[in-house]
Amino acid sequence: MNGVKVTQYIQIHPADNVLVALEDLPEGKEISYNDQLFKLHTAVQAKHKFTVSDMIPDEEIFMYGVLVGKAADFIPLGAAITVDNVKHAAGDFQLSERKTEWTQPDVSRFKDRNFEGFHRTDGSVGTANYWIVVPLVFCENRNINVLKDALVAKLGFQKAKSYENEVDHLIDLYHAGSSVEKILSADLQASSAGPTSKKLFKNIDGIKFLNHDMGCGGTRMDSDALCGLLAGYITHPNVAGATVLSLGCQHAQASILQAEIKKRDPQFSKPLFILEQQKIGTESKLLQEALKQTFCGLMEANKQQRQPAPLAKLCIGLECGGSDGFSGISANPALGHVSDLLVTLGGSVVLAEFPELCGVEQELSDRCVDEETASSFMGLMRRYNELAEASGSGFYANPSPGNIRDGLITDAIKSAGAAKKGGTSPVTAVLDYPEKITKAGLNLLCTPGSDVESTTAEVAAGANIVLFTTGLGTPTGNPISPVVKLSTNTRLYEKMPDIIDINCGTIIEGKESISEMGERILDYVIEVASGRLKPKAVELGQDDFIPWKRGVSL
Secondary structure, three states, rough: OOOOOOEEEOOOOOOOOOOEEOOOOOOOOEEEEEEEEEEEOOOOOOOEEEEEEOOOOEEEEEOOOEEEEEEEEOOOOOEEEOOEEEOOOOOOOOOOOOOOOOOOOOOOOOOOOOEEEOOOOOOEEEEEOOOEEEOOHHHEEEHHHHHHHOOOOOOOOOOOOOOOHHHHHHHHHHHHHOOOHHHHHHOOOOOOOOOOOOOOOOOOOOOEEEOOOOOOEEEEEHHHHHHHHHHHHHHHOEEEEEEEOOOOOOOOOHHHHHHHHHHHHHOOOOOOOEEEEEHHHHHHHHHHHHHHHHHHHHHHOOOOOEEEEHHHHOOEEEEEEOOOOOHHHHHHHHHHHHHHHHHHOEEEEEEEHHHHOOOOHHHHHEOOOOOHHHHHHHHHHHHHHHHHHOOOHHHHOOOOHHHHOOOOOOOHHHHHHHHHHHHHOOEEEEOOOOOOOOEEEEEEEEOOOOOOHHHHHHHHOOOOEEEEEEEEOOOOOOOOOOEEEOOOOOHHHHHOHHHHHOEEEHHOOOOOOOHHHHHHHHHHHHHHHHOOOOOOOHOOOOOOOOOOOOOOOO
């Protein structure tokens, strides 16, 4: 499918034995398929799939040309497939011949384009210029919050929308003796962000505070991984410098963090202030020292300005969340085209969420540039699923109730559509969490399917912009990398315009092709990367940050 809607339903791949409803189809609807006519045995909701022949128990079901499930019971011709009549199944995979030939897209419209970014001494370029304040352990979260309260408003950085006026209105209604019914039906007066001082440091986009619940009490593997993740943020091109608060006795030691920073940037030269509470003494001394050093660091960071950079300096994270049955035929393939465009231009993209690559392992491993890379990918996939199964779960349990309600009834159906975000280029590298991207091209990063954990990891790996598709709606953002939200359908775009940036539903409606949409998205990315546009997640202050605990998280 290249975005042209010709009927009310579609076959995505010639090998598929189910069709996808593009709108609600009633029972008895006449269907034309492969020179045969039949009537729907059941009603089929938009985004859901229905059979094109009778299916016996254990008969294989194909979508996107891959195995995505098996019939759990007899399914008649023209019946909707559901969690009650279909069970998860995915094809096996093994090391085989390389299939790295691909057709590069036409990039003539972009080859001479630049974006305005912040150039770092390690050669990377940021799409933003943030200072971050980071706790090495959850014990320091309160002190982090105190610093946030002290700095953000006074320095003139954007505050999230306040609802204080709405609360004032509720208090007035209460004092007036209003009933519960009257309060619930009241039209509350909307308010905007609270008053903010004039921005002091014009070349700094903000100060971000990365609270978390890790650093001690868990496994050493998790605390070491946390240090690697935080090092990824400190060395990130969108970060000018960092203040780190340590208690002193936790698993996540400052020495481990410093070693992880050196691993990622041997010549690291950004301002970095590490303050240990148990050495300094009182909270007052700790916070006053943190304020002074952070302020001096901001003075230094403010000297940096945006300068032109080639698009090859972009590193885009490919993410999805709140997916639906249209994800794999609209927004995700559009991101796949963006991915191919950027790879052709010499840039980097990262495809993560390994539970959502279940069923397409063979295709992706075949696309790896060499056998070592392919073996690494297959090994990570097998170990991850084995760990999940040992804990009483597995990749089969990945689809959420919302996914299932909107047509993604098995993990393999969800995965086959999710993988479309990676386009068709060869896989140049496979990374384990929380490694950093060092090679241009398509990178695979082992993360959970959980939206925020995966986005957090992609940014730590070096993504300086994240493209995030959603069919159901999610406000997910990130503290330091702009997250651009793309809807898979027009209804969502119109319903939640405060969190969606781009509507890919025009593909379903036949108004735009996948390639046209991909180019439009890349135009938007260039504007965001240059600081001329702010995605909705940035405007809302949606600073989601959740490190992955390497136990099971799907």
